[in-house]
Amino acid sequence: CSAAAQAQSNVTLYGDLDEYLGYIHSSSGAHITGLNDGTSLRSRLGFRGVEDLGAGYQAKFQLESGFNADSGTQADSARFFDRQSWVGINTPVGEFRLGRQNTEIQQIGGAIDYTERTTFGSIVNTFGVPSRYDNDISYKSPRIAGFQGTVHYALAEQPGGGHAQSAIYQLAVDYTNGPYRAGYAGIAAKPAPATAANLATHLDNKVQYHNLYADYDYGQGKVYLAYVRSNNITANASGLTAGTILSNVASPNNLFPGTDANARRYFNVYQVSADYRVAPQLRVGALYGVIKDKSGGDAGAKGGNVGAYYDMSKRTTLYGFANYMKNDANAGFRFSGSAGPSANLAGADINGKGLTGLQAGIIHRF
């Protein structure tokens, strides 16, 4: 083996491409067909490494860039390593990381439903998931008696003393025991202090997202239960409930103003799903979920999907999904996968409408 190839052994390249033909039909009659990225595993390119420091210590890093394989564009035009960008030290008493990191909520997608909480049909995915934050410091414990805990603290980088409380906090506990898995992952953030300019509209409400889950592996497949409670939903140009208050980075520097009255509206999300391995290469599943608007504003939704994965190899999978969702009168939730469709219907064809979605595509991991 050449010296140059050896020199590369500090870095592992990895990633995947996930592209699908997607069709969305609204009960308004509007429809759209597109070649989209990321039914369930957003296309990405990553660089990662582990250095053994001895005595149970390791230095680690990971840099991960999402992109749209249908167009070659970056997932986040402002961040090249938009998905992960961190350096850390693993120790005998747990792992510490610094940088842009996935939330624990995002990380446990595989425990949420049979689609790894992606595809158009996953109601938890449609509701919206806080995925990652800048300036994030995390600690993950070793797994002890089946339990593993994680905490995150993402700095609000602001001058002055009143902003430390506006940091973004995360807490997660995951429990595994043979065929059983269960846990909690949550996030909470307080808005920036009121300013003279926004005093009249400023709210003190924390934005919160709480996620409980439980899985059972029955041998030929799994059953997944998930529950979410959150007030992190707002309106945007795409629909009445198509946006989030606390985005994947709260601009600027992890700080949100606290002036969105939607933070007073809580939603509960309930979802059940299961899959079944028909053959070594073929897995089928079904999912049903409900978003309930606890404020009584009739801004919930319900829906589900059926789907199948066919493994051409460990690295290459074909898949197909048929999905349906019905928005309540004042809701504008949209289908999303691991990434949103590259073109979509207008808000008027989403708000209060029923949506049918078909997805057929390929994932290739490398």
Added chain:
Amino acid sequence: CSAAAQAQSNVTLYGDLDEYLGYIHSSSGAHITGLNDGTSLRSRLGFRGVEDLGAGYQAKFQLESGFNADSGTQADSARFFDRQSWVGINTPVGEFRLGRQNTEIQQIGGAIDYTERTTFGSIVNTFGVPSRYDNDISYKSPRIAGFQGTVHYALAEQPGGGHAQSAIYQLAVDYTNGPYRAGYAGIAAKPAPATAANLATHLDNKVQYHNLYADYDYGQGKVYLAYVRSNNITANASGLTAGTILSNVASPNNLFPGTDANARRYFNVYQVSADYRVAPQLRVGALYGVIKDKSGGDAGAKGGNVGAYYDMSKRTTLYGFANYMKNDANAGFRFSGSAGPSANLAGADINGKGLTGLQAGIIHRF
């Protein structure tokens, strides 16, 4: 060989750097000197992989990012993998690909002229080549009795039913037989349907680009013939004929409005070139071509070049070219290589002018 290096064997990194000193002199007297990227092989960094799935099937992907080696800027600030971003399955009956792909016209550059249809002097290159599109689905047949066929369909991702006809279509046939090669590669796209706002100026004209070519390898070199017919030329701020109607991505989502009256103007391009291998490391060549404005608008051009390639190794080549082009009275064609010069003359020094260009540089492939 270390495990980590093995883990990387799913991905191959490749690319090149091509930089040259370029000098352009206009018959107006204006001139400019620059360190430019891409006389003939635009600098790029790529990631590609092939996975054997058995039974004659393979999963494949390719991600390719163009950049300007003189400044470190991306070739396309909006796309990181601007050149290629696709995943595909090769089967015993042909290869299927999904994503952003090179056009077949772009792919057959090596059959068009001795400069691989780049350098300032290539008249076919100067005329402008539709190079690649988003949301593209392609099928390439196996080569049978010397013939290989390819079709592409790039979706116009628009809501509603009237837009499927606005997709971008490609067809290509390539034939090889010993020292002979010949073929056709073409593209056609219909504009978006008329809207209330553009009803008065909307045309139904398809944008088309048809390319015929024939080569003969006489042992010490090759002779190349090329013919292009197209209406894909328009004016822009850089010159009377410096732009294209249907760009490398028709914005938004592969859709152009059909309001450019230049689509009524057809051009024919004729070009002949040849090269001769003087020594194992040294190849020289010459080229001559004409752009004819078939609408009688006197917007054609003619020109050619002489040049030499010196191979320091299989991967590293030095080159030099002397190029000349004369724009007709109403033409503003510009010298271009695999990428345009990083700084250029103003339109007034191009329109109707004669241009002399010198290029000297290096290509290093990795």
Added chain:
Amino acid sequence: CSAAAQAQSNVTLYGDLDEYLGYIHSSSGAHITGLNDGTSLRSRLGFRGVEDLGAGYQAKFQLESGFNADSGTQADSARFFDRQSWVGINTPVGEFRLGRQNTEIQQIGGAIDYTERTTFGSIVNTFGVPSRYDNDISYKSPRIAGFQGTVHYALAEQPGGGHAQSAIYQLAVDYTNGPYRAGYAGIAAKPAPATAANLATHLDNKVQYHNLYADYDYGQGKVYLAYVRSNNITANASGLTAGTILSNVASPNNLFPGTDANARRYFNVYQVSADYRVAPQLRVGALYGVIKDKSGGDAGAKGGNVGAYYDMSKRTTLYGFANYMKNDANAGFRFSGSAGPSANLAGADINGKGLTGLQAGIIHRF
């Protein structure tokens, strides 16, 4: 070793992540805490290769992309390979390179002070360093009798004949002899010719940066002396002396207008530092420097730091620094590392103020 891994041996991936918790306190009372990138080795990802051409010749390239590990953003949103992007030929009589290259001033950071001329406390770093330019052509001699010389010429890519004199020139000589090292690295650039629009305010003053340095390795550490003379300082929104006249790329195309009257103001910078290796893994150091405003405008500053590096391995280092700087009444110099802090104090908390800075973090090289 697999064929695919062999195919990669033309390219070596390398880079580092450097993240730290930074705290800045102004004598105004304002303060800020952040997770920042690049105390001393800005996070980066690079691709480089060397091809042996025989007879003492080599083809080489290097592509290097800086990024902020705390957020995943690129260091330069306009350039992917913002740090280095060049191709070159090494010959028995020296090395020639074309493209975006580090300045010689930037390259000799390791000879300037014990922090490699980074960290908040390095006064030479705080003063500002011209780091790299586009369209740069360089030649580096072999080292002969301890001496090595380098010249750079970065083209001002402008039409017409008057601009060649506006190119950016560099000259450097480095001398090593056992434990001694000394040298000079400098840069000079003349502004663009006056235009009708800026005739009244146009100056002919060259922007210059001259850097002398001398080091002595006393066995357990080194002593470093550095002297800088430059007029490349101007005001910007961040402070009275927080900007440079000739930036890392002089826009557009390496050309600056010559209308900034600050080019008449020269500064001298004097700095001394030393380090001591306490143990094989632990190195400590201290630094003191002064910026003198030779125009008498009271726009200088002075300060220093103490710090320590602890090597967990050859590739992974923990570090900590305590830094102080006092701006003169009309100065607004700011702490900077290899990259600036991701959030910072307002200009009013910098101009004329005393600044205390703490840094604690990790560098992991790969």
